[in-house]
Amino acid sequence: MDSKQIIVIGGGAAGFFAAINLAEMHHGSEITILEKTNKLLSKVKVSGGGRCNVTHQCLDTSELIKNYPRGSKELKQVFARFSVKDTIEWFEKRGVKLKTERDGRMFPVSNSSETIIDCFMREIKKYNIKINLQEEVLSLQKTSQNKFNLKTTKQSYLAHAVICSIGGHNQIKNYNFIKEAGHAIEEPIPSLFTINIPNNNIKELMGLSVNSATVKVIGKKHQYTGAVLITHWGLSGPAVLKLSAFAAKDFFETDYNCDISVNWSGKLNDEEVKNALSENLNLKSFVINSPLFNFPKRLWDYFLAKAEIPSQKPWNELSKKQINKLSQILTCDIYKMKGKTTFKEEFVSCGGVNLKEIDFKTMQSKIIPNLYFCGEVIDIDGVTGGFNFQSAWSTAWIASQLLV
Numbered sequence: 001m002d003s004k005q006i007i008v009i010g011g012g013a014a015g016f017f018a019a020i021n022l023a024e025m026h027h028g029s030e031i032t033i034l035e036k037t038n039k040l041l042s043k044v045k046v047s048g049g050g051r052c053n054v055t056h057q058c059l060d061t062s063e064l065i066k067n068y069p070r071g072s073k074e075l076k077q078v079f080a081r082f083s084v085k086d087t088i089e090w091f092e093k094r095g096v097k098l099k100t101e102r103d104g105r106m107f108p109v110s111n112s113s114e115t116i117i118d119c120f121m122r123e124i125k126k127y128n129i130k131i132n133l134q135e136e137v138l139s140l141q142k143t144s145q146n147k148f149n150l151k152t153t154k155q156s157y158l159a160h161a162v163i164c165s166i167g168g169h170n171q172i173k174n175y176n177f178i179k180e181a182g183h184a185i186e187e188p189i190p191s192l193f194t195i196n197i198p199n200n201n202i203k204e205l206m207g208l209s210v211n212s213a214t215v216k217v218i219g220k221k222h223q224y225t226g227a228v229l230i231t232h233w234g235l236s237g238p239a240v241l242k243l244s245a246f247a248a249k250d251f252f253e254t255d256y257n258c259d260i261s262v263n264w265s266g267k268l269n270d271e272e273v274k275n276a277l278s279e280n281l282n283l284k285s286f287v288i289n290s291p292l293f294n295f296p297k298r299l300w301d302y303f304l305a306k307a308e309i310p311s312q313k314p315w316n317e318l319s320k321k322q323i324n325k326l327s328q329i330l331t332c333d334i335y336k337m338k339g340k341t342t343f344k345e346e347f348v349s350c351g352g353v354n355l356k357e358i359d360f361k362t363m364q365s366k367i368i369p370n371l372y373f374c375g376e377v378i379d380i381d382g383v384t385g386g387f388n389f390q391s392a393w394s395t396a397w398i399a400s401q402l403l404v
């Protein structure tokens with residue numbers, strides 16, 4: 001088993017994590033990382049605004065997997081083998097302490113992604129892992145001796161096993177060599193974006209947010225409740241990002257032209273909101289002075305204007321028709337989405353190697369023995385919050401346990 005040649009394709013989060021754990025397991029194997037650019041761990045560097053949101057403090061696997069629009073079923077068994085707790089311990093064992101923020105996101109205590117990069121580079125040096133930069137893998141073929149012949153932009157390699165961790169891409173051509181080797185690729189489409197609403201005066205309220213609103217693509221099943229932020233281009237915030245990830249295919253099918261409904265009350269229905277409004281109907285004060293559900297006053301004013309209710313009208317003079325209209329706006333406020341905006345440059349693609357073609361007990365290809373996949377190259381993606389790195393660490397760790 002020793003002195004086997006193992007090639008890791010891609011010098012990103014998953015490739016490094018796989019190579020390091022592989023070196024720990026298989027002393028004596030010759031491990032080489034091939035990276036097409038002249039930079040290593042470039043996404044790790046910029047991740048989490050330069051702080052690297054390494055994982056999310058969610059120790060219950062059944063809760064954790066709810067954060068993955070694609071791949072949650074497969075990740076259940078993956079996280080059972082290498083969990084969030086294992087991630088925390090892995091880094092701590094190598095001198096990197098993580099801290100948890102109020103929303104559950106975990107970062108290095110140093111608040112710098114360089115800490116993660118330095119840790120990886122130390123391990124790479126310790127195990128003598130080779131790294132070849134500016135070598136793009138162009139093809140991957142099995143030889144008659146059951147080895148792999150890899151062709152790159154510079155040379156050819158023979159390998160006993162290959163770990164493919166080329167990340168996610170927005171163009172299918174980047175997966176060509178995997179496709180040509182015999183794997184089906186799910187078409188890459190964007191995930192994690194915010195909603196553009198041109199020509200709508202709600203944008204004048206940019207910066208205002210509501211803690212609990214429900215967003216939905218009209219006519220589709222997905223809906224999410226959470227904070228919604230009004231921006232100068234439309235709508236953003238955790239509920240919108242979650243919707244963009246879980247309904248990525250629905251949005252794609254409409255070419256990002258669809259109707260979005262917002263229930264500003266969170267989860268109340270029309271009847272319940274009408275009842276809440278009715279509780280104020282004996283007040284003599286102006287409607288503007290007592291916003292329902294603690295809405296910011298300017299937003300409340302916007303809802304009143306939309307319902308054609310003068311803000312200086314006393315509550316006890318509102319007609320039934322006005323109450324109905326206001327309730328309808330609060331529970332089913334419709335906006336025309338035209339286009340999307342990438343969230344803080346955090347491009348995450350859905351799509352990649354088809355889930356059915358991978359054995360998630362080993363991360364080995366079911367089609368080509370001794371070929372392993374890990375990280376975003378697989379048709380798995382998570383919402384924002386450290387979930388994408390967690391699936392990269394876990395799938396990479398399992399791939400590193402390979403036996404050749």
Ligand SMILES: Cc1cc2nc3c(=O)[nH]c(=O)nc-3n(C[C@H](O)[C@H](O)[C@H](O)COP(=O)(O)OP(=O)(O)OC[C@H]3O[C@@H](n4cnc5c(N)ncnc54)[C@H](O)[C@@H]3O)c2cc1C
Pocket residue numbers: 009010011012013014015034035036037039040041042043044046047048049052053054055135136137138165166167168174344345346347348374375376377385386387388389390392
């Ligand atoms: C700006 C930004 C911020 C992010 N912040 C976070 C965060 O804080 N927390 C989080 O969980 N997730 C975050 N993400 C997502 C996270 O970075 C990815 O999920 C993660 O990097 C995936 O790791 P990977 O190793 O699979 O892919 P990558 O990190 O993309 O690495 C793949 C590598 O393979 C190389 N490669 C591609 N094709 C070839 C080829 N043919 N031959 C050789 N090399 C090749 C690429 O150049 C790249 O270096 C962020 C993403 C972005 C863009």
